[in-house]
Amino acid sequence: MIKNKKILIVGAGGFIGGHLVDRLLKDGNSIISCDIKPKEYWFQDFENSENHYSMDMKDITNCKKVTKGVDYVFNMACNMGGMGFIENNKAECMQSVLINTNLLIACNEDKVSKYFFSSSACAYNKTKQQEVFIDGLKEEDAYPADPEDGYGWEKLFSERMCRHFMEDYGIQVRVARYHNIYGPYGTFDGGREKAPAALCRKVFNAKKNKDTKIEVWGDGKQTRTFLYIDDCIEGTLRLFESDFSDPVNIGSDEQVSINQMIEIIEGISGIQRLEKIYQLDKPKGVRGRSSNNDLVKKVLNWSYNIKLKDGLQKTYDWISSEMQKEGVNISRFTKS
Ligand code: GDD
Numbered sequence: 001m002i003k004n005k006k007i008l009i010v011g012a013g014g015f016i017g018g019h020l021v022d023r024l025l026k027d028g029n030s031i032i033s034c035d036i037k038p039k040e041y042w043f044q045d046f047e048n049s050e051n052h053y054s055m056d057m058k059d060i061t062n063c064k065k066v067t068k069g070v071d072y073v074f075n076m077a078c079n080m081g082g083m084g085f086i087e088n089n090k091a092e093c094m095q096s097v098l099i100n101t102n103l104l105i106a107c108n109e110d111k112v113s114k115y116f117f118s119s120s121a122c123a124y125n126k127t128k129q130q131e132v133f134i135d136g137l138k139e140e141d142a143y144p145a146d147p148e149d150g151y152g153w154e155k156l157f158s159e160r161m162c163r164h165f166m167e168d169y170g171i172q173v174r175v176a177r178y179h180n181i182y183g184p185y186g187t188f189d190g191g192r193e194k195a196p197a198a199l200c201r202k203v204f205n206a207k208k209n210k211d212t213k214i215e216v217w218g219d220g221k222q223t224r225t226f227l228y229i230d231d232c233i234e235g236t237l238r239l240f241e242s243d244f245s246d247p248v249n250i251g252s253d254e255q256v257s258i259n260q261m262i263e264i265i266e267g268i269s270g271i272q273r274l275e276k277i278y279q280l281d282k283p284k285g286v287r288g289r290s291s292n293n294d295l296v297k298k299v300l301n302w303s304y305n306i307k308l309k310d311g312l313q314k315t316y317d318w319i320s321s322e323m324q325k326e327g328v329n330i331s332r333f334t335k336s
Helices: 015-026 060-066 090-094 097-109 151-169 195-208 229-241 258-269 294-300 308-324
Strands: 006-010 030-034 050-052 072-075 114-120 172-178 213-217 248-250 275-279
Touching (some): 006 015, 015 030, 015 229, 030 060, 060 097, 072 097, 090 151, 097 114, 114 151, 114 229, 151 172, 172 229, 195 213, 195 258, 195 308, 229 248, 229 294, 248 294, 258 308
Parallel strands (some): 006 030, 006 072, 030 050, 072 114, 114 172, 172 248
């Protein structure tokens, strides 16, 4: 367990970053939290952390303000979202390269000993994800390089930047490739939401409005593996403490189609089966994606715990309670 360390978490106002701050505070660390978002848009905001709101790490002077005297840095920051966002904002997504690069430069100057980079399954070669049900993606399947355009290229480039900083300057790096992380305190509306949150919101709305139909992007047959946030945090911290410096999948291996996931959410909400309106012109991403977890089991002796059905139950409960709050300003849950 990491404790009594001074840790900088960049992207702390975001979904995964917020959960990471929570856990590392509970474990007895001193946390500096930064995010480009103003205070009112942070998903979670902890008083016992040193919080820097509206701080843009694409500007290296900001990075240099917060890396001094820090033991560890977790870079959880990037401009991102679900397929609806990353397919239509490639230049924005690629500019996150500045965050990682500037942070590494600042960490090297300030002799930070260990650095974490949150990469993504979008780093994998697209041609290996063209079938609906595929074998899990192994770490070596990122090459030859042909990742998701924009967002995936940024992740792949930044992974390599981490490796070269380790080789050339000796900073220890750890890199996780996250496979569609979901759970409470994340975006569920507004354009950046990923499929689990979007579909929980749509099913909840259908139930509330007594609708019998919902809109689904694509034909619903596309597949993914989704990982609940608590497992994501546990895997991240275990990876960080390991001595493994190459990229590792952090994902589940419970491969489902979008139609199957909707069926689970319908069961959770208690609604009758909805008629699906398939929107074939909406962003779809790859046809099939799933995580191979052989390497993570080998190097961390760890596997995810929370089944999709149980994670979706917690996510649906949280989203529905947010949506039922009268007069609630949901805007902070709609920004990534
Ligand atoms: N977002 C969203 N909203 N997706 C929907 C919806 C909807 O209402 N209905 C169906 N889908 C389908 C999408 O068309 C896509 O085929 C699939 O659900 C998964 O969509 P997302 O969850 O948005 O994205 P992704 O799995 O393709 O990629 C996400 O995960 C990566 C990590 O595995 C993105 O968030 C990436 O940024 C991330 O790196």
